[in-house]
Amino acid sequence: MKIPFDNTYGDLPAQMFTRLRPTAVSDPSLIAFNAALADDLGITAGDDAQIATVFSGNQVPDGADPLAQLYAGHQFGNWNPQLGDGRALLLGEVTDKNGTRRDIQLKGSGPTPYSRSGDGRAWLGPVLREYLVSEAMHALGVPTTRALAAVRTADTVIRETLLPGAVLTRVASSHIRVGTFQIYAARGDKEALAALYDYTVARHYPDVTDPSGLLTAVLHRQAALVARWMGLGFIHGVMNTDNVSVAGETIDYGPCAFMDTYHPDTVFSAIDQYGRYAYSNQPGVAVWNLTQFATALIPLMPDQDEAIENFTTIINTFSDVFDGARRDVFAAKLGLTDATADDNALIDDFLTLMARDGADFTNSFAALATDTLKDQFVDQPALQAWETRWRSRLTDNSSAIMAKSNPLIIPRNHHVEAVIAAGVAGDDAPFHAMLNAVTRPYAALTPETAPFAQPPAQGEAVTQTFCGT
Numbered sequence: 001m002k003i004p005f006d007n008t009y010g011d012l013p014a015q016m017f018t019r020l021r022p023t024a025v026s027d028p029s030l031i032a033f034n035a036a037l038a039d040d041l042g043i044t045a046g047d048d049a050q051i052a053t054v055f056s057g058n059q060v061p062d063g064a065d066p067l068a069q070l071y072a073g074h075q076f077g078n079w080n081p082q083l084g085d086g087r088a089l090l091l092g093e094v095t096d097k098n099g100t101r102r103d104i105q106l107k108g109s110g111p112t113p114y115s116r117s118g119d120g121r122a123w124l125g126p127v128l129r130e131y132l133v134s135e136a137m138h139a140l141g142v143p144t145t146r147a148l149a150a151v152r153t154a155d156t157v158i159r160e161t162l163l164p165g166a167v168l169t170r171v172a173s174s175h176i177r178v179g180t181f182q183i184y185a186a187r188g189d190k191e192a193l194a195a196l197y198d199y200t201v202a203r204h205y206p207d208v209t210d211p212s213g214l215l216t217a218v219l220h221r222q223a224a225l226v227a228r229w230m231g232l233g234f235i236h237g238v239m240n241t242d243n244v245s246v247a248g249e250t251i252d253y254g255p256c257a258f259m260d261t262y263h264p265d266t267v268f269s270a271i272d273q274y275g276r277y278a279y280s281n282q283p284g285v286a287v288w289n290l291t292q293f294a295t296a297l298i299p300l301m302p303d304q305d306e307a308i309e310n311f312t313t314i315i316n317t318f319s320d321v322f323d324g325a326r327r328d329v330f331a332a333k334l335g336l337t338d339a340t341a342d343d344n345a346l347i348d349d350f351l352t353l354m355a356r357d358g359a360d361f362t363n364s365f366a367a368l369a370t371d372t373l374k375d376q377f378v379d380q381p382a383l384q385a386w387e388t389r390w391r392s393r394l395t396d397n398s399s400a401i402m403a404k405s406n407p408l409i410i411p412r413n414h415h416v417e418a419v420i421a422a423g424v425a426g427d428d429a430p431f432h433a434m435l436n437a438v439t440r441p442y443a444a445l446t447p448e449t450a451p452f453a454q455p456p457a458q459g460e461a462v463t464q465t466f467c468g469t
Ligand code: AMP
Pocket: 083, 084, 085, 086, 087, 088, 114, 115, 116, 117, 118, 119, 120, 121, 122, 238, 242, 243, 252, 254, 467, 469
């Protein structure tokens, strides 16, 4: 295996990470390898056995500089002064075919100094879930970390029960989190904070010239990202500040889920008791997280009072920036060109009808392009009234816009759970069938992919998801 590593994170101040090697696993076997992504990264892979050896951590490839990154974060609003990669290791970085620097990280590679009480391992379930959902997100056109490989191990991982172990290799624009800034601000470590700032600007925002510029740029990316999630009925589930990528990618897929039936209050995560990270709260949480980011940037500013004033002004732009991004996303889903603020009512009224009738989010939008829209709704007169208003806004381009904006397939929870159950029983065929379907979300359905467009039948719906780390 040849991976053209070109590592830079290890050149940052030494207190920002710990160098260590992965802990070996027993009997690694390959579940999936993303050959197209590997090709983008310039990786020359060997056979399956060799891929499994490298992407389980059993063999560290030449040029890798494995390290665990330090960070902190607000978890469900509570400050945790020290987190860090507790079960992950950055193997190193490569420059992809587009000239973009990408991290290659093992997840489930053994304990690190930041593991706290955790075992440093992952079990098969979250590995398959992250592989499917992150690759679906990419295919849906949403910024996200990617999945490069999934490897099964012969080790048992102890959670509520004994479960099969696995290692995921993921690829990210970087693993710099809001929490990575927070830890050095909280510790008063200006050396690390300034180095991280310079590194982040050089790597992600080369046009930025000061911390205000960085805050503005990150705000724009987060607003655009959350708007895309909203347009897909996606609920991240753990929008803690340590799970917010400064590069604006979806990261740390835990108890995440796509809604079947639309309701704005939907929560899946079993640990999200109060619905802090409910579907409709996500924009508000993004502002909260950006405020923590702004706070962490203050020590970089010469005058604290001026910084607070300036950053507050920037944070206050979020609602306009987000509203614009959201309108663009949903207007496209309705096939509208030149959407204006007046179209917000058309968007919101459709969502209200969906919520009232318990309509399927994905299939209702997809049905706009067909003659089956009425099948999704109960209140036919209300639907017809809305439809009349909507049709009056359509143009020649509407069908084409809708086809690119309304997926037929999202990774539905009941399918994810079925894939995991089969995987635990040793059968990876359902995983591969689902991966094939969710990575072609806008394509016409085929006999192979059509089952994955089906919402859960009664009794099949999954209402709770677990971190299951
Ligand atoms: P998450 O909620 O998955 O984003 O993880 C929050 C923190 O817990 C991070 O610092 C993780 O590295 C750590 N963590 C989660 N699961 C484990 C585990 N099995 N072993 C060690 N650390 C873990």
